[in-house]
Amino acid sequence: MLPNAMVATLTFLPFILCGSIAMLTSLDFLGFGLLVRSPSLGELLLQGKNNLQAPWLGLAGFFTLAILLSLLTIDGLCVALQRGGVTSNLVKEVSLSVEAGETLALVGESGSGKSVTALSVMQLLPALPVSYPRGRILFNGSDLLRGNQIAMIFQEQMVSLNLLYTVEK
Secondary structure, three states: OHHHHHHHHHHHHHHHHHHHHHHHHHHHHHOOOOOOOOOOHHHHHHHHHHOOOOHHHHHHHHHHHHHHHEEEEEEEEEEEEEEOOEEEEEEEEEEEEEEOOOOOOOOOOOOOOHHHHHHHHOOOOOOOOEEEEEEEEEEOOEEHHHOOOOOOOOOOHHHHOOOOOOOOO
16 A cells, blocks of 8 residues: 555655645735744745835745746757658757646647657657757756656556665666
8 A cells, every 4th residue: 555655645746845835935925824024935025025126035036936836848849850861850849838736738630749749858769869959848947858857657657666676776
């Protein structure tokens, strides 16, 4: 029972965390959150609203909150396939954003690039023939095309995971 509960808990944890941050910030901004004058994002946004002559207060709170709550952003992604010296564009200039609590569906004709876009987020396309000439895939501010900060457990987690190994392995 514990492995099944852990999968659900770890899957929903980022969404619960983002929702909690947003709720606490909203309550603090309205004056119903933490103690008055406690350091918080809501208090920082309220100070920015009350002191328009100091725009850095509001902007600092806004950008901090935007970075904390943004889950996935794809900005101008281009995916190219190279075979025999010929480069074919598989995906051209795809941009989308998934915020906390949102669900996004990629809908389109067969061959329109839905699967290539989704597989690019996880870097599951073959490395050599596929390249990313332009664009970024951001998760919590980190560019996924330049790192390895995200992973996926597919639908049948008991098939994808082995209780004898750590998740990292």
